[in-house]
Amino acid sequence: MAEQRTIPEIRKKELNRIADYVSSMFSDGNVTLLEEIVHFERLNLYIDHYEDYFDGMLVYGDYEFHIHINRDRGNDLHTNRGRFSLSHELAHYYINEHRIGLQSGLLEPHTSFTDGKNKNDPIELEADYFAGCLLMPFKKLYYFDVVKKFSLEKIRAISESFKVSLLAAAIRYCQTCSHELMIVVSRNNVVEWYDRNSHFPEWPFKFKVNESVPPTTVAGEFFTKPESKFTSVEEIEPNDWFYPFANDYRANRKMNEQCFYSDGFGYVISLLWFK
Numbered sequence: 121m122a123e124q125r126t127i128p129e130i131r132k133k134e135l136n137r138i139a140d141y142v143s144s145m146f147s148d149g150n151v152t153l154l155e156e157i158v159h160f161e162r163l164n165l166y167i168d169h170y171e172d173y174f175d176g177m178l179v180y181g182d183y184e185f186h187i188h189i190n191r192d193r194g195n196d197l198h199t200n201r202g203r204f205s206l207s208h209e210l211a212h213y214y215i216n217e218h219r220i221g222l223q224s225g226l227l228e229p230h231t232s233f234t235d236g237k238n239k240n241d242p243i244e245l246e247a248d249y250f251a252g253c254l255l256m257p258f259k260k261l262y263y264f265d266v267v268k269k270f271s272l273e274k275i276r277a278i279s280e281s282f283k284v285s286l287l288a289a290a291i292r293y294c295q296t297c298s299h300e301l302m303i304v305v306s307r308n309n310v311v312e313w314y315d316r317n318s319h320f321p322e323w324p325f326k327f328k329v330n331e332s333v334p335p336t337t338v339a340g341e342f343f344t345k346p347e348s349k350f351t352s353v354e355e356i357e358p359n360d361w362f363y364p365f366a367n368d369y370r371a372n373r374k375m376n377e378q379c380f381y382s383d384g385f386g387y388v389i390s391l392l393w394f395k
C-alpha cells in the first residue's frame with residue numbers, strides 16, 4: 121500500500137498553536153485577515169504575473185522577506201486560491217525552521233503549488249497544514265454549526281464563511297471533526313491522494329495512490345460510466361472502498377459517499393463517512 125507522508129502529532133500541535141495565535145490577533149468573524157498580517161510583519165508582498173511557475177514563493181533578500189503571489193494561476197487577495205497560497209507562504213515565514221533556513225541559506229527558496237501536489241515534501245506538508253490552521257482555527261471550525269448534519273453542504277458553508285476553497289475546507293474539517301471521515305481526491309480515474317482522520321477505521325484500501333479508483337464507488341462510476349455524475353449523498357458499502365476488518369462493528373454499517381466535481385481543475389473529491 122502506498123502510504124503517504126504525515127506530520128507527527130506533536131509537530132501538528134506546535135504548528136496549530138502558532139497559527140491559532142496569529143489568527144486570533146488578525147481576524148474578522150471567521151475570516152483571517154491576511155493582509156493585516158503581512159502589514160504587521162512588514163513583509164513585502166508582490167501580486168504579479170509569473171506565468172505557470174508557481175502559486176506562491178517566499179524569498180529572503182536585502183535583509184527582508186518578499187512574498188510573491190502569482191495572478192496567472194488564479195491567485196489574488198480576494199480568491200480562495202490566493203488566500204490559501206498567501207497563507208502557505210506566511211507559514212514558511214512563521215515556522216521557525218523554515219524562516220531561519222531561508223535566512224541562513226540552509227533552505228533554498230522554493231516554488232509552492234496550491235493543489236496538493238507536494239504531499240511528499242515535509243516542508244510543504246507543514247506549510248499546507250499551517251495554512252489550514254491559520255485560515256480555519258480549531259475552535260471556530262469545531263463550533264461552526266450553520267449546517268448541522270454532515271454532508272458536502274457543510275463543507276460548502278465552511279468554504280463560504282471562512283473564505284477558503286472547498287478542498288481546503290474539506291481537508292481542515294477532516295482534521296478537526298469528531299466523527300469518522302475520509303477524503304479521496306482523484307483525477308482521470310486515478311487516486312491522487314487521500315486524507316483519513318484518526319476516528320476512521322484503519323482498514324486496508326481497495327486502491328493504491330497513483331492507481332485506478334475502485335469501480336463500484338461513486339467516483340469510480342463517474343470515471344467509467346457515462347451519465348454517472350451523482351452529486352447527492354449516495355449510500356455505499358464499506359467494501360466498495362475498503363477491506364473492512366470482520367470483527368469491526370463498523371464493517372456492517374452503511375457508508376455515505378458524496379462527490380464534488382471540480383470541472384476547472386479536473387479532480388473529484390469523494391467524502392466518505394458512516395451513516
Ligand SMILES: [Zn+2]
Binds near residue numbers: 208233247
Ligand atoms: Zn512552500
